Structures are given as C-alpha cells and as structure tokens.
Amino acid sequence: MRRTMRVLVVEDEKKVAKALREGLEAEHYDVRVASSGEEGFFLVNHEAFDCVVLDLMLPQRDGLEVLTTLRKRGLQTPVLILTAKDTIDDRVRGLDSGADDYLVKPFAIPELLARIRALLRRGRSDQILKLQQDDLEMDLMTRKVTRGGQTLELTVKEFEVLEYLLRHLGHVVSREMLTRDVWRIAARATPFDNVIDVTIARLRRKIDDPFETKLLHTVRGVGFVLRRDRG
Amino acid sequence: MRIAAPSVRTRLSLWHAGVLAIVICFFSAGTLLFVRARLYRALDEQIGQDLATIEKVYREETGDLGELDHRMGMTLFEVAEGQTVIYRTASWPPPATRPYRTRTSVDATHRISVARDETAVRQTLWTLAVVFAAGIPCALGLAMAGGYLLAGRVLAPVGAMAETARRITAESLSARLPVDNPRDEFGRLAGVFNETLSRLEAAFEQLRRFTADASHELRTPLTGIRSMGEVALQRSLTLQEYREVVASMLEEVDRLTRLVENLLLLTRAEAGRIPLTRTVVDLCELVVSVADSLRVLAEDKDQELTVQPLAPVTARCDASILRLGVTNLVYNAIKYTPNKGVIRVTATRSPAGEAVIEVQDTGPGIPTAHRERIFERFYRLDSARSRETGGIGLGLAIARWAVEANGGRIELESEEARGSLFRIVLPSS
Numbered sequence: 239m240r241r242t243m244r245v246l247v248v249e250d251e252k253k254v255a256k257a258l259r260e261g262l263e264a265e266h267y268d269v270r271v272a273s274s275g276e277e278g279f280f281l282v283n284h285e286a287f288d289c290v291v292l293d294l295m296l297p298q299r300d301g302l303e304v305l306t307t308l309r310k311r312g313l314q315t316p317v318l319i320l321t322a323k324d325t326i327d328d329r330v331r332g333l334d335s336g337a338d339d340y341l342v343k344p345f346a347i348p349e350l351l352a353r354i355r356a357l358l359r360r361g362r363s364d365q366i367l368k369l370q371q372d373d374l375e376m377d378l379m380t381r382k383v384t385r386g387g388q389t390l391e392l393t394v395k396e397f398e399v400l401e402y403l404l405r406h407l408g409h410v411v412s413r414e415m416l417t418r419d420v421w422r423i424a425a426r427a428t429p430f431d432n433v434i435d436v437t438i439a440r441l442r443r444k445i446d447d448p449f450e451t452k453l454l455h456t457v458r459g460v461g462f463v464l465r466r467d468r469g
Numbered sequence: 470m471r472i473a474a475p476s477v478r479t480r481l482s483l484w485h486a487g488v489l490a491i492v493i494c495f496f497s498a499g500t501l502l503f504v505r506a507r508l509y510r511a512l513d514e515q516i517g518q519d520l521a522t523i524e525k526v527y528r529e530e531t532g533d534l535g536e537l538d539h540r541m542g543m544t545l546f547e548v549a550e551g552q553t554v555i556y557r558t559a560s561w562p563p564p565a566t567r568p569y570r571t572r573t574s575v576d577a578t579h580r581i582s583v584a585r586d587e588t589a590v591r592q593t594l595w596t597l598a599v600v601f602a603a604g605i606p607c608a609l610g611l612a613m614a615g616g617y618l619l620a621g622r623v624l625a626p627v628g629a630m631a632e633t634a635r636r637i638t639a640e641s642l643s644a645r646l647p648v649d650n651p652r653d654e655f656g657r658l659a660g661v662f663n664e665t666l667s668r669l670e671a672a673f674e675q676l677r678r679f680t681a682d683a684s685h686e687l688r689t690p691l692t693g694i695r696s697m698g699e700v701a702l703q704r705s706l707t708l709q710e711y712r713e714v715v716a717s718m719l720e721e722v723d724r725l726t727r728l729v730e731n732l733l734l735l736t737r738a739e740a741g742r743i744p745l746t747r748t749v750v751d752l753c754e755l756v757v758s759v760a761d762s763l764r765v766l767a768e769d770k771d772q773e774l775t776v777q778p779l780a781p782v783t784a785r786c787d788a789s790i791l792r793l794g795v796t797n798l799v800y801n802a803i804k805y806t807p808n809k810g811v812i813r814v815t816a817t818r819s820p821a822g823e824a825v826i827e828v829q830d831t832g833p834g835i836p837t838a839h840r841e842r843i844f845e846r847f848y849r850l851d852s853a854r855s856r857e858t859g860g861i862g863l864g865l866a867i868a869r870w871a872v873e874a875n876g877g878r879i880e881l882e883s884e885e886a887r888g889s890l891f892r893i894v895l896p897s898s
Binding site for chain 1: 713723726734762768
C-alpha cells in the first residue's frame with residue numbers, strides 16, 4: 239500500500255470546500271482546506287502536498303497571483319485550478335501561470351477525482367496492455383474483449399467507452415467526461431447525453447445481460463461506474 | 470470660455486441675413502458707381518458742348534463772348550491767346566469753396582477753359598449714399614426678423630419630433646412620430662426614425678420574451694430541486710429513498726447546468742466574443758462524422774439515417790462551431806421523426822458555387838405559422854411535449870448562430886405531416 243496522498247484545497251466557498259474535502263476523503267486522500275489565497279500560500283510553503291486544487295476567485299489574493307508566485311519560487315507540485323470563467327483566454331492564462339489542469343464550475347466531483355488521479359499518475363510509466371475486472375478482460379493490443387472466456391463483439395465506440403470505464407475502474411464517470419474524452423467533443427452545448435445513454439445501454443446488453451454478475455452500473459444523476467457490487 | 474453654439478434657427482437667420490447683406494452691399498455699391506459714372510458723363514458732355522459753343526462763338530464773333538457768358542449762366546470760362554486773356558467770366562478762376570469740374574482745350578494759339586459747378590452731382594450721389602446707408606440696415610433687420618420667423622416655422626416639426634422622441638422610452642416604444650408629409654425632408658426623417666423605433670420595439674419585445682422564457686426555464690428545475698429537498702426532509706426516508714431523491718435532484722442540476730451552458734454560449738455568441746478559427750473544411754467528412762456520432766440514436770428508433778453523396782465539398786469555416794450546428798439539426802431530426810422514419814443528410818455544391826448541407830426528415834413537419842420563429846430561443850411548437858423529450862429549446866437558435874457566424878444562412882422547407890428540410894448554405898471557399 240502506497241502512502242496517503244496529501245491534497246490541499248484552496249477554496250473560499252464553504253459548502254464547496256466541504257464537499258471537496260468529503261469527496262476527496264472518501265477516496266482516501268489526506269485533505270487540508272485553506273479558505274483564502276494567503277492561507278493557501280502559507281500552507282504550501284510550510285507543508286508538503288502531492289496536489290493542489292486552487293479556486294481562482296479568492297478573497298484578498300487572486301488564485302492566479304498565488305499560483306504565479308508559487309511557480310516563481312520553484313514549486314513543482316501539480317496544481318489543478320477551478321474557475322467559473324471558461325473562455326479560451328481564461329484557460330490559456332491559467333495554464334500559462336503554471337496550472338497543470340483546469341476544471342470549469344460547476345464541475346462534477348467524479349470528474350475532479352479523475353483529474354486528480356491523472357495528475358498524480360503523471361510521470362509514472364503507465365504501459366497497461368490489459369484491463370480487467372472480474373472475468374471481464376480487455377486486451378488493448380488485439381482490441382479483444384472477453385467475459386468468462388467468451389469473446390464479445392463491440393463497436394469502436396462501445397470499446398472506447400468500456401476502455402474508459404475500465405481505466406476509471408471503481409470510480410464514477412460522468413456524461414461530460416465521456417463526451418469530452420471518448421467522443422472528443424469540446425463544445426459543452428452539444429446534445430450528447432442521449433447518445434451516451436444509448437451506447438451504455440447497448441454495452442450493458444453485451445457485457446452484462448448474458449451474465450449473472452452485473453458490472454456496469456448507472457449512478458443516477460451522476461454517471462456510470464464499472465464495479466462488482468450493487469449500483 | 471467658449472460660447473455655446475447658437476441654435477439652428479438663429480444660425481439660419483444669421484446666414485440668411487449675412488448673405489443678403491453682402492448681396493445688398495454689392496448691389497448698392499454698383500448702383501452708386503453706375504449713377505456716379507452716368508452723372509459725371511452727363512456733366513462732361515455738357516462741358517464739352519459748352520467748350521464747343523465757346524470755341525465757335527470765339528472764332529466767329531469774338532465780341533459776343535460776354536453775351537455768351539450771360540446766356541450760359543452758371544458756366545464759368547476763360548479764353549486766352551498765349552498769355553493774353555481775351556475773355557474770362559466774372560468769377561474766374563472758379564472759387565475754391567465749391568467743387569468745379571474744369572476742362573481745357575488747347576491748340577497752337579489759344580486756350581479755352583470751361584468750369585461747371587458739380588455740387589448738384591455730388592449732392593445727388595450723397596443723397597443716394599445716405600438712402601442706402603439708412604435703408605440697408607433697415608432692410609437687413611426686416612430680412613433677419615422675417616428669416617427668423619420663417620426658420621422657426623420650418624423647424625417647428627423638428628422641435629415637435631424631438632419632444633415626441635424624448636417621451637418615447639423603453640416602456641412606450643409603441644409610440645411613433647407624426648408624419649405630416651412623408652415625401653418632404655422632415656417626413657422622411659420621421660419615417661426613418663419610426664422604422665428604427667419599430668426595430669427597437671421588436672428587439673425589446675424579443676428580449677422581454679427571452680427573459681421571461683429564460684426565467685421560466687431556470688425556475689422549473691430550481692423548483693424541482695427545492696420541493697424534492699423539502700419533501701425529503703419532511704419525512705423519514707430509507708437510505709434507498711434518500712438516494713433516489715438526491716439522484717433526482719442531481720438530474721435537475723444537470724438540466725440546469727446544460728441550460729446555463731447553452732445560454733452562455735448564445736450570449737457570448739451574440740456579444741461576438743466567440744473567436745472563429747476558419748480553415749478549409751470538407752463538409753462531407755463533417756456530415757459523415759456527425760451522422761456517425763448520432764447514429765446510435767437513429768438505430769434505437771429503427772430510423773434510417775443516410776449520408777450522401779460522398780464526394781468532397783469544401784467550405785471555409787470553423788469546423789467545431791459548424792459541427793455543433795449540424796449536430797443540433799441532425800439531433801432534432803432524429804428526435805422529432807417517429808420510429809422507422811428516414812433522415813437524409815447531404816452535402817453538395819449548388820450551381821451558384823455555394824456549399825449546401827441538407828438535413829431532411831420524415832417527421833411531423835413544422836406548421837407555417839411557426840416557421841418564422843422556430844429559430845428563436847426557447848421557441849417551441851408544443852411546450853409540454855418538448856419538455857418531456859428533454860429539450861431546452863435552444864438547439865435551433867444555436868444552429869442558426871453556428872451557421873451565421875460562419876457567414877452562411879439557414880433555410881427551412883417544411884410540409885406538415887410530410888417532414889422538414891433544413892438547409893445550411895455556406896459561401897464558397
């Protein structure tokens with residue numbers, strides 16, 4: 239078992255901060271919350287963190303300013319910024335200031351968790367050739383999917399969705415994440431939820447319906463998850 | 470300190486008077502010069518005649534010069550031969566107290582000088598000058614007063630228009646300026662103003678409707694979330710039931726989020742704050758990829774979704790924005806076409822060289838009454854039904870923006886109960 243990852247959340251909105259803390263703690267992170275830019279700055283300088291979640295709209299000291307100062311001092315910790323501004327300019331400015339990733343509010347907690355996992359994974363070689371859950375197996379080289387030794391015929395999209403779910407095994411995947419990462423559609427206004435629902439339904443028909451144990455679950459209002467237990 | 474610019478009326482009268490003053494001055498000066506020239510010429514002619522008479526009398530009968538003097542009255546003259554004065558009138562040389570005009574005729578032996586009093590001429594000219602000097606200011610004063618009155622009358626409609634326009638505010642945009650004569654300048658001005666008001670009124674009306682619709686659309690999910698939360702807290706629920714409540718709330722939040730995103734997109738688009746990255750795009754490829762991404766929906770409804778023909782058609786546009794527009798059209802076609810229907814998507818080049826994308830369905834069609842407004846935000850044919858199918862009423866508005874932002878236009882042909890045809894026309898690359 240690896241050591242517990244430490245995450246600093248700099249967020250002034252109390253409810254959001256609380257939700258972030260609980261969401262992260264549920265994933266076994268050690269969470270510290272700072273409610274102002276000053277406090278966040280102080281904590282980063284005095285304690286070691288594996289990842290920083292930084293809100294940009296902060297009282298006293300703007301998030302970008304804090305970030306710029308920290309990067310100038312040579313801080314290497316990955317930083318994920320949260321922003322309500324989602325124009326391209328804002329994103330570019332955030333990334334230019336030294337952010338490693340950004341998330342636009344309102345965001346889904348599952349997506350935030352996925353982004354943090356990705357940031358923490360960074361730098362480690364991640365050459366997975368096979369994905370597996372119970373008797374469901376996916377060979378990324380031959381692009382073959384089997385369950386209980388039985389080969390499943392999946393369409394390209396179904397394969398990609400399943401691969402995405404397997405890569406986020408045990409974690410909920412939101413529709414937004416699928417739209418962006420599997421369908422690669424950046425425009426958030428695109429009506430894609432139905433497409434996702436239909437694709438998931440078909441995937442479920444192929445990988446779950448013929449079998450006793452259900453793996454693909456819908457978490458109503460949140461998204462989908464691949465895991466063994468109940469939905 | 471600067472002097473405030475005088476009113477149009479004052480300026481008009483001043484210009485009018487100024488131009489009139491210049492004209493009158495030139496005219497008066499011309500008249501004076503002309504009269505002066507005429508009077509002096511007449512005097513000179515008289516002097517010439519006198520000279521001729523004197524010369525004649527002198528040559529023929531020298532002795533009668535005295536009688537001539539008597540007869541000529543006011544004319545003074547002197548006849549001299551060399552240094553010897555032969556005759557001179559009593560008051561020769563002419564007295565310096567009065568102006569005289571003198572002329573001398575000299576030949577080898579004698580010299581004849583004639584002088585005539587020109588006081589009368591000078592007096593006439595002086596009188597004329599005085600008349601002008603007194604008359605011109607009077608005339609100018611009258612002209613100015615008249616001009617001022619006239620300008621006032623002519624400009625009165627402008628004042629009335631300004632007064633009416635001032636009373637027109639966002640609340641009373643239906644008011645219009647009175648048009649007395651639509652063909653004169655002021656009538657045309659009022660007409661143009663009224664047209665602007667009409668457009669403004671339409672824009673305000675649209676905005677008002679949009680605000681009402683938007684607040685309705687925003688309130689519906691908010692009400693849902695709130696009442697679900699309230700009801701859930703009133704009773705003791707099982708864990709499973711709480712999960713259900715939270716899940717429904719999240720679904721409403723999802724809807725709210727999507728709505729806000731769509732609204733933001735449209736608002737930004739209208740403010741021109743979405744930058745376009747134009748490249749040469751193969752529309753056929755784009756259409757195929759849109760159709761493929763939505764194909765599962767058509768298959769789910771046993772619909773036939775075809776793309777044809779497969780020859781490349783290029784246009785210069787922002788691929789992702791155009792894609793959003795086409796996606797919305799195809800999505801709508803699938804959504805509103807009943808099971809086993811047919812949706813046909815084509816990308817072709819028109820004879821005029823324009824790139825054309827058509828999305829044709831065998832759905833219920835759009836009644837004529839709705840065709841004009843179908844692209845407006847939140848406009849729905851049947852609000853109850855659409856909300857059930859999960860739409861938020863912005864798809865076509867976004868599609869229209871996506872096409873128009875790329876310099877194209879969107880057209881609709883529809884036959885009730887036979888289907889609709891949405892056509893995107895983009896200028897040739």
